[in-house]
Structure formats: structure tokens, C-alpha cells
Amino acid sequence: DQQVKQNSPSLSVQEGRISILNCDYTNSMFDYFLWYKKYPAEGPTFLISISSIKDKNEDGRFTVFLNKSAKHLSLHIVPSQPGDSAVYFCAASESSGSRLTFGEGTQLTVNP
Amino acid sequence: NAGVTQTPKFQVLKTGQSMTLQCAQDMNHNSMYWYRQDPGMGLRLIYYSASEGTTDKGEVPNGYNVSRLNKREFSLRLESAAPSQTSVYFCASSEVAPETQYFGPGTRLLVL
Numbered sequence: 001d002q003q004v005k006q007n008s009p010s011l012s013v014q015e016g017r018i019s020i021l022n023c024d025y026t027n028s029m030f031d032y033f034l035w036y037k038k039y040p041a042e043g044p045t046f047l048i049s050i051s052s053i054k055d056k057n058e059d060g061r062f063t064v065f066l067n068k069s070a071k072h073l074s075l076h077i078v079p080s081q082p083g084d085s086a087v088y089f090c091a092a093s094e095s096s097g098s099r100l101t102f103g104e105g106t107q108l109t110v111n112p
Numbered sequence: 113n114a115g116v117t118q119t120p121k122f123q124v125l126k127t128g129q130s131m132t133l134q135c136a137q138d139m140n141h142n143s144m145y146w147y148r149q150d151p152g153m154g155l156r157l158i159y160y161s162a163s164e165g166t167t168d169k170g171e172v173p174n175g176y177n178v179s180r181l182n183k184r185e186f187s188l189r190l191e192s193a194a195p196s197q198t199s200v201y202f203c204a205s206s207e208v209a210p211e212t213q214y215f216g217p218g219t220r221l222l223v224l
Contacts, residue, residue, distance in 0.1 A: 009152070034212065043116070043202050043215030044155070089154060098143070098162045099170065100213060102155040 003027045004092050006103035014111055019077040021106050023090035026071065030092040034100065035064060035075045038087045047088075048075070080110045114138055116216035118203050124222045125193045133188040133219050135203030143206045144186035145170075145213060146178060148199040155202065161186055193223045 005024045013019045021035075031052035036044035050057040050064045050073070057064050063076045077084055087107050091100040119134045137144065145160040147170075157170030159178040167178050175197060177189045186205075190197060200220050204213040 004154075006154075032211075036215075041218070043204075043217050045215070046212045049212065091155075098168070099145070099157055099160055101157075102147075104152055104154040 001026070002104075003030075004090060004101050004103040006090060006106050008106050009104070010107040010109070012109045012111060013080050015082055016079045019075075019080045019084065019108055019110065021075040021077075021088050021090075021108065023073045023075075023103050024071060025073075025092050027092070027094075027101075028071070029094045030101075031095050032093045033064070033066060033073050034091045034093075035062075036089045036091060036102075038089065038105070044089060077108075080108075082110045082112050084108060085110050116203055116205055116214055118201075118216035118219050120219060121217070122220045122222075124224065125190075126224055127194060129193050130189070130191050131193065131221075132190075133201055133203075133221075134185070135187065135216060136185045137203075137205040137214070138184065139205060139207075139214065140183070141205035141207050141214075142183070143213075144180065145204040145206075146176075146186070146188045147202045147204065148172065148197075149202060149218075150199050158188065158201075190221075193221075195223045197221065198223045 034049040035047040038044040066073045087105045089105045090103045116137045146158040147155040161167045161180040164183045203216045206213045
């Protein structure tokens, strides 16, 4: 079963506007969540993370929101830039575990 | 600091051939991972090594073997390649599991 799900395979936004990428999870034992960004022909790179004791974490233009009751997290990018065009993966882990579980990814395209 | 390096970058195999994908990290990380990425499937964990001397199966281990040669190196072996193993393979490492992972650039494998 898919424990981490990104329901939107793709998202297109205009430069300067907000990009919102969504992720849902089913495992209530997950307590640490991350977003990775991937450009073509490169490995994923870490973007931002959040612990389950928080509901928001901000780093520059990137903010991650966590809604534990809905088992939902989202990544907001404001303002979006063409260089943000990439595949974004959300991932989750249990603090007692040894591995990350990734979603399917969302292709973000930011149009100039 | 090279981070995580993978060799080869690209490989074509015939069905039934064997090969080993190499991965090395220079960050003195304890944990290392092998993933495969397929369209619409995200990153799926094949095997991981939480610390030197240990290896464990991930989500999709069938058809693969691994060796944690030392703290730096973690190799993935396909004993008898199948077309279903055509994929992009990523190696990753983290200081401790399951914290933020750092990925290599990937190996594109085509099995004919």
C-alpha cells in the first residue's frame, strides 16, 4: 500500500505566484516529514523538513505545513521562480525507524 | 567534498547478465541506501545499511543483493538482470537513520 501519496503528478504556475504542493500519508506512526527537489539527470536534494511537534516550518521562500489530524502536509513556494521547476518528492519516517518512505513526486513547472 | 558518488552513470545490459553498481560517500555517514526511481512510482527503497556491517531489505529487494564493503562504500548487485530492472538507481547516505539523506547523481540502467 502507498503510505505516502502525492495525488497531483504535475502543477503549473506563473512566475511570482504561489506554488502549493500537497502530500497525504496513512501511517500514523510517521513523525518526521521532508521535501526533496529533483532536477533532471540529478539526484534529489533535501529542501525542508518538519517534525510532528510543529505545524509549520519556514525557510526563505519555502514553507511546509503539517496537519496531523488530516494526515496531510503541504509545501508552499512564494514567490515561485522558473528555477523552481523540478520534481518535488515528499517523504516521511518514524523516529524509531531506519528508512524514509517517499511519495510519487509532483512535477512543478513555473512559467516566466 | 564529493558527497555521494555513483558509478557507472549509464549501463546497458542484456537479460541474464550481471553487474554491480558502486556507491561511495565521503561524509563519514553511518547509514547508506539504494533506491530505484520509476515513472509514477517515486523512489522505492531496495536495500539499506543502517550502520557498517548491517544490511536490511527495503520495499523492493527481489533480484538484488548488496554489500556494505566499509563505512564509505555500499554496492548493489544484479545477479541476473531482467527488463523489469530497467530504472534509474540512486544511492544515498545519512549521518544516522532516518534523518536527512544525501543522494548521488544516479545510474541509468537499461536491460534489453
